[in-house]
Every structure is written in C-alpha cells, then in structure tokens.
Amino acid sequence: MIAANAPDPTLRARALAYLQAALGPDTQLTRLEPLGGGACQEIWRVEVRLADGVERALVIRGDPAVALPGSLGRREEHEVINAAVAAGAPTPAARWLTEGLLRPGAWAYTMALLPGVTLGAKVTRDAALAGAREKAPTQLAEALTAIHTVTPDRVTLPLPVPKDPVAASLDALRESMERLPCARPAQAAGLAWLLKNRPPPGEITLVHGDFRTGNLLFEPEGLTGVLDWEFAHWGSPLEDLGWLCVRDWRFGALDRAVGGLCRRAPFVAAYTQRSGRAVSAQELTFWEVYGNLRWAAGAILQGQRVLVGPERDLELLAIPWRAAEMEYEALRLIARQAQTPTSAP
Amino acid sequence: MRPPPDNVAVLAAVATFLAKELRVEDPAQAFRVKVAAHLLGGVARGLKVGEALDEQAMGLLAMLLNEDAPEGPLAADDRARRLHDQQARLSARVLAGDVPPDDETLLQGLRALLASELALSNPRFDLDDQVGEP
Numbered sequence: 336m337i338a339a340n341a342p343d344p345t346l347r348a349r350a351l352a353y354l355q356a357a358l359g360p361d362t363q364l365t366r367l368e369p370l371g372g373g374a375c376q377e378i379w380r381v382e383v384r385l386a387d388g389v390e391r392a393l394v395i396r397g398d399p400a401v402a403l404p405g406s407l408g409r410r411e412e413h414e415v416i417n418a419a420v421a422a423g424a425p426t427p428a429a430r431w432l433t434e435g436l437l438r439p440g441a442w443a444y445t446m447a448l449l450p451g452v453t454l455g456a457k458v459t460r461d462a463a464l465a466g467a468r469e470k471a472p473t474q475l476a477e478a479l480t481a482i483h484t485v486t487p488d489r490v491t492l493p494l495p496v497p498k499d500p501v502a503a504s505l506d507a508l509r510e511s512m513e514r515l516p517c518a519r520p521a522q523a524a525g526l527a528w529l530l531k532n533r534p535p536p537g538e539i540t541l542v543h544g545d546f547r548t549g550n551l552l553f554e555p556e557g558l559t560g561v562l563d564w565e566f567a568h569w570g571s572p573l574e575d576l577g578w579l580c581v582r583d584w585r586f587g588a589l590d591r592a593v594g595g596l597c598r599r600a601p602f603v604a605a606y607t608q609r610s611g612r613a614v615s616a617q618e619l620t621f622w623e624v625y626g627n628l629r630w631a632a633g634a635i636l637q638g639q640r641v642l643v644g645p646e647r648d649l650e651l652l653a654i655p656w657r658a659a660e661m662e663y664e665a666l667r668l669i670a671r672q673a674q675t676p677t678s679a680p
Numbered sequence: 681m682r683p684p685p686d687n688v689a690v691l692a693a694v695a696t697f698l699a700k701e702l703r704v705e706d707p708a709q710a711f712r713v714k715v716a717a718h719l720l721g722g723v724a725r726g727l728k729v730g731e732a733l734d735e736q737a738m739g740l741l742a743m744l745l746n747e748d749a750p751e752g753p754l755a756a757d758d759r760a761r762r763l764h765d766q767q768a769r770l771s772a773r774v775l776a777g778d779v780p781p782d783d784e785t786l787l788q789g790l791r792a793l794l795a796s797e798l799a800l801s802n803p804r805f806d807l808d809d810q811v812g813e814p
Binding site: 522 | 741744764777787791794797801805812
C-alpha cells in the first residue's frame with residue numbers, strides 16, 4: 336500500500352514502471368513507503384510480487400536534496416558497492432541505477448532488503464545476538480579484508496586517488512575543524528598530535544568510511560551485511576579499523592572497544608591473519624584518535640545544519656553536546672600512548 | 681517575584697517525567713522523548729551550575745595560556761565572549777607548535793576542561809582512564 340504521506344502522487348506509477356523494466360512486465364508493486372517512518376524521502380521500502388508469485392523486499396536509495404559534506408552521490412556509491420561485492424564484501428549489490436525516479440536529476444538504485452538488526456543497543460547487548468558477537472572478531476576482519484582488497488591499481492572508481500592517504504585524511508579533518516563555530520582546543524591538540532605522530536603514507540585501498548556498529552547488520556548467526564557506503568574513499572585501510580573502535584560506537588558496552596562487540600586484540604589478530612597486514616598498537620591508536628576527532632568535529636557540524644524538517648531537529652540539537660565525549664576519549668588515548676614505553680628499534 | 685518552583689526545579693521535574701514516567705509505544709517517538717529529556721536535563725544543569733563551571737573553565741584556560749584570570753565575576757555575555765576568545769587563542773597556539781600536543785600539563789588541563797563540560801552535557805560519561813582497555 337502506498338504511504339498516506341507520500342509527497343509525490345506519480346511516484347508509485349514511476350516506481351512500478353522502473354521495477355517492471357528491471358524484474359519483468361508482470362511484476363506487481365505491493366508496498367512503497369519511506370523507510371524510517373517518513374522523515375527521509377530518499378530511502379524507500381519496496382515489496383514486489385514477481386510473475387511467478389515470489390515476493391521480494393527491496394530498498395530504493397536516492398540522492399538527498401542536500402548531501403553531507405564528503406559524502407558520495409548514489410551514482411558513485413552504486414559503483415563502489417558493486418566493486419566491494421565483487422571483492423567478496425558481505426553487502427547487498429546495488430542494482431538498476433536510474434536518474435529522475437525519485438526527483439528530477441536525482442540518481443537512485445535498488446538493493447535487497449536484508450533481515451537483521453543494526454540498532455546499536457541491540458547489537459551490543461541483546462542476548463539473542465551473543466553468538467554473533469562471539470564471531471565478530473573473525474567476521475569483521477573478513478569483511479574489512481575483502482573491502483581492502485579493492486585497490487586503485489586494479490579497480491577504477493569515480494573517487495579521487497590521494498598521493499598520501501594519511502595526509503589527505505588529516506587535511507579533511509583540519510577542514511572540518513576550520514568550519515566549527517568555536518575553536519576547540521582539545522581538537523587542536525589532537526590534530527597537532529596526529530600531525531606529529533603520523534605514520535608513513537603506506538598503501539591505498541578502498542575505505543568504507545563508516546564501518547561501525549549501527550551500519551552493520553546482524554542476525555543471531557552473525558554479520559549479514561555492511562551498509563551505508565556514502566563515505567567510501569580511497570585511503571589508508573587502517574582508517575576503517577580505527578573508526579570501528581571509536582568509543583561512541585560501543586553503545587554502553589565500553590569494555591568491548593571494537594564497536595561494543597569484542598576487544599581489540601582478537602579483532603586485530605584476525606585482521607592481520609586474513610589481510611597479511613601487521614597493525615601496531617601505535618597505528619591503531621593513531622587512527623582511533625583520528626576517528627574520535629573526526630566524529631567530534633562532525634557532531635558539532637551536524638548540529639549546525641538546519642535541514643530535513645522539524646522531525647529530526649530535536650536529535651540534531653542533542654548531537655553537538657556529544658563532541659566533548661569524543662574529545663575526552665581522543666586525549667585519553669594520547670595520554671595513554673605517551674605513557675606506553677615504545678619498544679627499542 | 682514568582683513563588684517557587686524556580687526554573688531549575690521545573691525543568692528537572694519535566695525531564696524526570698519525560699525520562700521515567702511517560703510511556704510512549706512507538707519506538708521512534710519513545711527515542712525522541714528520551715532525547716528531549718536529555719536536552720532538558722542539560723539545560724537544568726546549565727542553569728544551576730553553568731556559571732560556576734564557566735568560571736572554572738576560564739581559570740583552566742588562563743592557566744594553560746599563562747595569563748591572569750579576570751578579576752571579579754563577569755556577566756553571562758562577557759563570559760561567553762571570553763571563553764570563545766581563550767579557546768581560539770589556545771587552539772592557535774597548540775596548532776602553531778608553541779605547546780607540544782603531548783605536554784602533560786596541556787593534556788591534563790584540557791581533560792579537566794572537558795570534564796566540566798561533560799558534567800553539564802552528560803554527567804554519566806565514564807571518565808575512568810582504563811575505559812575500553814586493553
């Protein structure tokens with residue numbers, strides 16, 4: 336049934352024509368409604384009945400009216416996702432790229448709607464998902480290893496290739512900090528520390544860019560999907576590892592540093608075993624500090640955005656106050672690193 | 681002047697009602713009620729202790745900047761301006777390399793500054809040094 340608050344009365348007819356072109360002329364559209372209750376008109380939940388009676392649940396994702404800085408459009412994202420799928424990443428393929436379906440000039444694609452849970456509080460604490468958490472070190476490492484096999488010398492993607500991936504990430508962070516309405520000395524200290532302690536450029540791979548609890552789909556049997564690729568870029572693979580360990584993605588399960596799912600050591604060991612990349616504690620701390628600062632600056636900038644309508648304003652208002660949490664964690668990690676004796680060369 | 685309750689007491693009572701008493705079935709709405717309660721709680725704490733925490737923050741920033749703290753209490757607008765200015769100057773100094781970013785005094789001072797901000801925005805934030813370790 337079409338949602339009562341659907342903004343565009345011709346959307347249903349356009350969606351039906353699009354899906355019939357993709358799935359066959361006898362395809363019926365049995366459900367079309369905004370995913371997440373209507374605040375967002377860019378992601379639609381779709382159900383279809385095929386000619387042979389088989390029912391399928393799908394998601395149509397389209398370009399938003401206003402994109403977040405540094406985020407990909409659906410056209411680029413479609414290519415990135417399919418490169419990751421080809422590399423064996425557990426993510427639903429992006430199909431049937433089209434322009435103008437949801438809005439004139441806006442690109443959109445369709446993917447399968449997978450069953451499972453993404454909600455942080457459930458993923459980190461629900462007893463029914465204890466088995467999934469047990470498999471997390473291995474499955475997270477396998478998913479990241481697959482993503483990180485996509486490299487610019489083997490796959491062409493519509494993304495800029497940085498000369499130095501570490502410098503590019505630090506530049507992006509500095510640009511975010513320069514847009515803040517008020518300077519934050521903790522972020523300045525964090526950035527200065529990152530600049531002083533930066534690792535050599537190293538290799539360049541596909542980086543998911545938002546690989547964290549909340550964007551990972553779990554069933555009791557384990558990880559079933561990696562979602563939300565809009566921040567994908569060419570960069571240092573270890574950036575994804577640090578981001579996954581950012582304190583805010585633990586959803587209260589503070590003793591499990593890796594997304595509230597498991598501790599760092601088994602995850603890093605599994606990643607090294609599968610990817611062949613050694614990850615030192617110093618490098619992981621570097622990217623964890625980077626991730627906390629990126630989210631601290633991002634939280635303040637998100638609150639600055641006046642957008643998306645009244646429904647989400649309350650949540651946006653609450654986000655900037657969280658910046659101090661990420662800043663505190665970044666400084667805690669820096670102080671801890673300063674106290675850790677580095678092994679002699 | 682109005683009889684009691686004062687603003688802080690009203691906000692705290694409404695925040696408690698939203699967080700602990702109101703039952704909302706729709707999960708998305710229930711989440712937003714929690715966010716609203718959290719925001720009101722932050723405002724109530726700000727009204728109650730914000731001024732004292734601002735004074736403390738100005739003192740810490742003055743210490744990190746090697747400058748004298750202002751004499752006597754400042755009006756709210758002046759406090760906000762001064763804090764803004766102190767934070768901008770300290771950030772610039774740190775980024776210019778005038779203070780090493782792993783300097784122990786700097787890190788301790790900044791963490792104390794953040795701790796006082798967190799006392800307003802999220803008093804339940806765990807400041808323990810060993811969180812998430814190993």
